[in-house]
Amino acid sequence: MIMEFLEPAFMQRALLAAVLVGITAPAVGIFLVQRRQALMGDGIGHVAMTGVGLGFLLNSSPVWMATLVAVAGAVLMELIRTYGRTRGDLALALLFYGGMAGGVMLIQVGGGSNANLLSYLFGSLSTVSEEDVTAIAVLAAFVLLVTFGLRRQLFAVSQDEEFARVTGLPVRALNLLVAVTAAVTVTVAMRVVGLLLVSALMVVPVAAAQQLTRSFRATFVLSVVIGTAVTLTGTITTYYQDLPPGSLIVLLAIGVFIVLTVLAAPLARRRARAAEAAAAACDARVPLTRRPSDDVTV
Template sequence: MDFLEPAFMQRALLAAVLVGITAPAVGIYLVQRRQALMGDGIGHVAMTGVGLGFLMSANPVWMATLVAVAGAVVMELIRAYGKTRGDLALALLFYGGMAGGVMLIQVGGGSNANLLSYLFGSLSTVSTEDVTAISVLAAFVVLVTVGLRKQLFAVSQDEEFARVTGLPVRLLNLLIAVTAAVTVTVAMRVVGLLLVSALMVVPVAAAQQLTKSFRATFVLSVVTGITVTLAGTITTYYADAPPGATIVLYAIGVFVLLTLLATPLAKRRARAAAAAAVEGCDTALPAGRKPADDVKV
């Protein structure tokens, strides 16, 4: 347990737990909406916020949050109202955000090490101020994703049905986008802006291999997220590996493992269902009759 002794590891582990909770908690709605790559786009935009933080000598986490939220709102508006040029506008937003961020970091006096720590994560650079910002933002994400889970699930499942039932669909869509943006900035210090989307999607996809209900998928994906972020953080301490890549590879490993476990379970359930159907058919026939008796050749 010597990895608990350094102060930077204590901060990194706390940040990892918060990331493990928030990323899948938002990712489940993005997966349901078939917007699995939205987190990747927001990560590109958030890079401009990081660059502004260096340029203005402000906390990059808070600056990235402001820029990412603004970018997420624009992305949602483009999705809702954009027509033939919607994809082009999003591409310009993504690539412009990344290029602008890299340029601003250089102008603001940042180094390549600073750039890489935000792109791929870095445990040693997680400061007390970062932990405070991450904790506040994570609390907001959990409050929204858990407190409004029924409404968010409804609008993610079927927007038209949600609109008919009287839900504020446009507001809820914007709330999902904003929450996803906040989650990206929560995770960027541990996983990195380029890999955060994987942590939002892969634990959810892994949980779906074994679960059927939304609640079970939510719980298992969060448990998976916490497990892989903690495992990746501890592995990074001992192996000096990049934290973002390590965490994502662990998540993919869990996905493969649960998929292998789910395959025989699915076959067993199918055989049980088929047997139950045959048994029900037998009991529905008159005495002395067999299913084959009713087959005409």
């Protein structure tokens, strides 16, 4: 049967989680790329590992615990970025590495296994539970509400903070909201692509879309389409082939980026020639004016 992958309950949960991740990750990633913070998701993923460990240690939901810890870590990262002048990089490094090391330690202390650890580091669609799907759906709804409802304000802050401040936007609050939304997205995606690969799914579809688009709206829409396509394709492929889902999804996204880059090269050259032709035509229509120095004889 062509659609036999829809029959198992675990695949239904996996596909739903994949769709939600494919939409939310690029929806947040576009603002991180605009702010030149493409690796922020990777740092948050390291911190979220401590939340996963606390979930095992306290016998509670690792997804919700990871969300709380990731949000706290993202807020701290934003505050360090804003106020940490000379030693900000060192503080962020300690936060990232400490979060990952603490998470691994807590998982072992809490009775988790290496299989549990790997499933959160690299994703494991076959172990997505109904509780995980519920948590992912609630968190994804929050992410989409923020990224769609406040996209103009978030774009303004991501593009130029000084201009946004002059126009009266609450820049500090919006920056913190971007950080919190990124943290929530990391925990949404960790069951699908894993904490170590989630940053790629937030950034690569956006970079791929930028090869063909020029406006923010077009980039937003195309990056979400690419993200959804690669997560669904990767999820379905792993049903038939024994492949790691997170790695496959990220490699598919990189493949799309390479293909669009190759296809965009002739388009870019055509646009460059058109711009040169328009500039030449404009110069031809502008009359030459005499400069005062032309009348001066030496």
